[in-house]
Amino acid sequence: MKSLRVSDVKQKYRGKNYDVIVVGAGHAGCEAALAAARMGNKTLILTINLDMVAFMPCNPSVGGPAKGTVVREVDALGGEMGRNIDKTYIQMRMLNTGKGPAVQALRAQADKHAYHAEMKHTLENEPNLTLRQAIVDSLIVEDGLCKGVVTNTGAKYFAKAVVIAAGTAARGKIIIGELMYASGPNNSQPAEKLSGNLEELGFDLERFKTGTPPRVDGTTIDYSKAEEQPGDATPHHFSFESSDKNYLSVKDQLSCWLTYTNETTHKIIRENLDRAPMFTGVIEGVGPRYCPSIEDKIVRFADKSRHQLFLEPEGRKTEEWYVDGLSTSMPEEVQQKMLHTVAGLENAEMMRPGYAIEYDVVAPYQLKPTLETKIVRNLFTAGQTNGTSGYEEAAGQGIIAGINAGRRALGKGPFVLKRNEAYIGVMIDDLVTKGTKEPYRLLTSRAEYRLLLRTDNADMRLTEKGHELGLISDDRYAKFLDKKRAIDSEIQRLNQIRIKPSDAVNQFVEAHGDKPLKDGVLASVFLRRPYVNYQTLLQFIAAPDAPLDRHVVEQVEIQTKYAGYIAKAEASVEKMKRMEAKRIPDRIDYQAIDGIATEARQKLQKIHPETLAQASRISGVNPADIAILSVYIQQGKIAKLKKSV
C-alpha cells in the first residue's frame, strides 16, 4: 500500500530525556503512563492525535463479564479506568444478578466524548507526565537495549524504558466493501513506519482484524418498536473510591434499546455476499469468533431467523447511536439497506458506516509475563498491540506494562500477577503462554479460579500490592485495612453467636419451607441457607456495635455463604503453586532433550516457559512432554548437586 507520507523530516533533533516513554494514548497507553508517572518516573506519552486520548472507536461501554472485574483490578492497583468511567457513565447495570457472586458483572454505557475529555484532563494534570502529539516512526535500540524513540517530526527522545501501545494504528487499514485505505481507528492517521522497524528488530508480527457497526442518528430512530433497557436504580461503581451519593438516578441515566434483525435483513446480506470483504478474500487479518460481523453470523448460523441488536447512545451531547450486533464491512449502500429492514430503524439515517480494520500485532509469545519483549530489553508492549481486543483488556495490560517499565527505570524487580490473583494475571499468562490466533477477549471461563477472582473482592486481592507499588495512597490503604478488619471481625462474630430454636426463628424457617430447628445453630451456618441474608440474620441476633457499610456486609455474606466452594478453590490453588514453584532453567536447550514430541519441542523453544506449570498450559505440549521435562530438570539438579560435592 502506498504511504500517506509525502515527505520526511530532513533533520532530527534531540528532545528531552525521560524515564519512561509510552507510545499511544489509548486505554493501555493511558494506564501505562499514569502508573509509571505515579511511581515517580518522568514520563512522556505520545499520541497520533490528542483529540483521541482514551478514545472508544467501538462500543461506547466499559465492563461486562470478566472485563468489569479487570476494571476493578486496575482500580485496586491505583489505575484510572474505574474512576474515569464512574465520572462519565450514562448508564450503569449489574449483569448476571441471578447467578452467583463469582460471575456478577458490572457494565456501564459511557459518554465517549466525556470519557475521552476526562482522561485527557487527568493526564494533563499528572505532575510527572507530559502528553504530546507525535507519530513514533522507530525505536532507538542499541545492543538489544531499547533506549528511546524517534518521531515523525524528527524528535529523538531517550528513556530508560519504552512501552508500545499502538492499538489498531499499526499499519492500520480500513475496509468498507470494495473501499480500502490506510487508516487508524475512526479515520485517524495510521502508524505506517513503526511495524517495519519492529520487523527489522526481529519481531514476528501477525495481522489481526476487527470491526465496528454503523452509527445512526438517534432523532431518526422509532424507539416505540424497540424494547427499553434502563439502568439500575441500586448504586454501583467501578472504583472502590467512588461514593453512592454521586450515583445517577434511573431517570438521569440513558436507556439502551433492544431490537432484532429479521429474514429480510439476512436476505439482503446473503444477496450481497459477493461484495463482502470477509468472503471475497480481501480481508487477510484474523477476526474474533466471539464478536463476529453480521455477515459472518448469517453465514455460520444460517438457521437463525433473527439476531439481537442493542441500540446504545454514544453520549449526552450527541445523537449518534451505536448499533451493537451489526458489526460489518459491507459496502455503505448495503449497510443502509440492512439498517432499514430493522424494526425501529426503518427511517434511520446512517451517520458513519461500519468498517473492518486490519492491523499489526506483536505475536505475544515474544513477551515475558512482565510484558517486556524477550528480544529487546527495556521494551514493553500492551493492549491491542499484543493481540487482545477490548478497552478493559488494554487497560489491564497497560497498567502492568507501565508498572514494570516504571520499576525497570527505578532499578526494581518485576511485578507479575498470577492466575489465582487476578483476571489480568490470567489474561497475560494466556497471551504469553498460549498465544492467540484471534483478537483475545477475556471470558470468565478462561479463569480456573474465577470464584476467587470476583468483581466484589478485587480490592481484597490487590489493594495491598497497589500500595506496595506506590500507586495506592496511605490514606486509601488505611481505609482498605479498616474495611478488611470490619469484615474479619464480623465473620468471627457470626462464628461465635448461636441462634436458638426460638419460635420466631422456626416460624421464619418454616415459612421458607424448611424444617424447624431442634438445636441451636451458629449464625454463620444459618446464613448459608439460601433464603437467609445478612439483613434477615440481624432479626435473630444482636447487631454489631457499629452498623456495617454495605460493602462489608456484601463480603461477610459471600465469604460465609460460599465458604465451602471458596475453600475448595483455594486448595486447588495450593496444588498449582507447587507446580509453579518448579522453575525451568533459563538456558535450557530443548534440542538436547530426547523424547519430547516435535510440536512440543518447537513450542517450548518458542515460548520458553518459566515454570513447569506454565509449560503444562502450552497447547501442543502434552503430559508426556511435561513428564520428560520434569525428569530432565530433576536430573539436571541432581547432576549439579553431584558436581558441587
Added chain:
Amino acid sequence: MVLTTTEFDTIAAISTPPGEGGISIVRISGEEALDVAKKIYRGKSLDKVASNTINYGHIIDPSTGQEIDEVMLSVMRAPHTYTKEDIIEINCHGGIVATNRILQLVISNGARMAEPGEFTKRAFLNGRIDLSQSEAVMDLIEAKTDRSMKAAINQLDGNLSHLIKHLRKDILDVLAQVEVNIDYPEYDDVETMTSKLLREKATDVHKRIVQLLQTAKQGKILRDGLATSIIGRPNVGKSSLLNHLLHEDKAIVTDVPGTTRDVLEEYANVQGVPLKLVDTAGIRDTTDKVEKIGVDRSRKAIASADLILLVLNASEELTDEDRQLIKATNGKQRIVVLNKTDLPIKLKLNEIKQLTHADHIISTSAIKSDGLKELEKLISKMFFDEGISSSQNDVMVTNARHIGLLNQAKQALEDVIKGLDTGMPVDLVQIDMTRCWDLLGEITGDSYQDELIDQLFSQFCLGK
C-alpha cells in the same frame, strides 16, 4: 549447563515370567540396543538384517569366546516398535541360569538393568500409547485368565479411553452452555442452563460412572485374582482339592507351579475366575511335615483371603480343631467343602449348618471327582452374577488408579447435586462439574497433574 540423564539409556530385562519355561526372552531397548547385541551375538550381520526379522545364531561371551546359548534374535528398529526405540529380543532356551547369564552379558556390554515398568514408561513417554493404555499393558502382563486378558485387551484398545472421552464430551457440552450464559448474559441465542437441566445431566453422568464402577469390583478380581484359602485339618483332602483346581488343562498364565518351594501363590482358572490360591506351599508341605500345620498357620491365610474353602472330612465326626476353624472363618466369604463323601458319612449336616450359619455347603469326593464341578460353578456364581459378562464390547475398570479417580468423579457429581439441593447458583455448582471433567481427564491423561506420572510409574512391575 550440561545435563545428564538416565532417562534414555539403553535398558534390558528378562521379559518372560521367571521359572523353567520353554523359552525365555531377554529384551533390550534403546539407541545402543543393536551395538550391545552385536558384541555378544554370532550369526548374520545385525546391521544388514531388515527390521522385524528373527535371526538364528549364538550368544558368545566376548571376553572368553565361550558359547553360552543357541538363540533366535529379533531386530526391531525405531520408531515402529513398542518403545519407539530400537529393540532387540533374544529368545533363548529358558532356564534361569542361562537366561541370567545372557542378561548379565547384555548389561556388561552397555545396557542398564530396566526398572520395573520402564519399557512401558518409555512407550508412554515416547508418545506410543496414552496413559490408560500403558496401564492396561501392565494389566495384560499380569492377566491371570482369558477373561482377565480380555478385560485388559479391551482397555488397551482404548475402550475405556473412548468411554471416558464420551463422558467428558457430555460434561463439556454442559459446561460450555453454563459458560455462554455467564459470558453473554444478554444474548438469547443459547438456552439457559437451569438448575433443572444441570441436575438432569449430572444425574445421568453419575449413573454412568456408577455403572462403570460396578465393573471395578469384578475387574479387580479378574486382574488381581480372587484370594482364596483352602483351610482344614491335616488329611481332609486339601491337597487333592488344590490339585484338582490347578488341573493341567486349566490355563495358568503365570508362575509355573512346583519350581520352587518359595512360591506362596498359585493361580487357578475356575470358569474364567482367576483364583489366587494362598499358601499353597503350606498345603504341599503337609506331606513332609504334617504336624506343623495347624490353626495358627491358617489364621494368616484366612485374614488375607477373599474366599475361604473350608474342607471337612465327611467320614469323621467334627473335631475341636474343625470347630476352631469354623469359628476363625466366620464372617468371611466361605464355602464349606464336605470331602471324602465316597466313604461312610459320619458328619452331622445339621450341626454344620448351625455352626456355619447356613453357609454354602458342598459335598465332594476329590478322589472320585464328585461335586467338584458344582464347587466351581458356585465360586463363579458367588462373584459373578449371571448379569455381568465380559463380552467384547464391555468396558471393565480394573486399574486401582482409574477406580480412585472414578470414585472422586462420582463424588464431584454428588457435590453438584448437593449444591443444587442447597440452592447454590449454577455457576458455583458448575465448579464441581468442572472438577469431575478434570478427574475423568486424568484417567486418559488429558489433564496433567504433577503427582500423576510419578505415582503411575512407581506402580509398574517389570516387563513390557
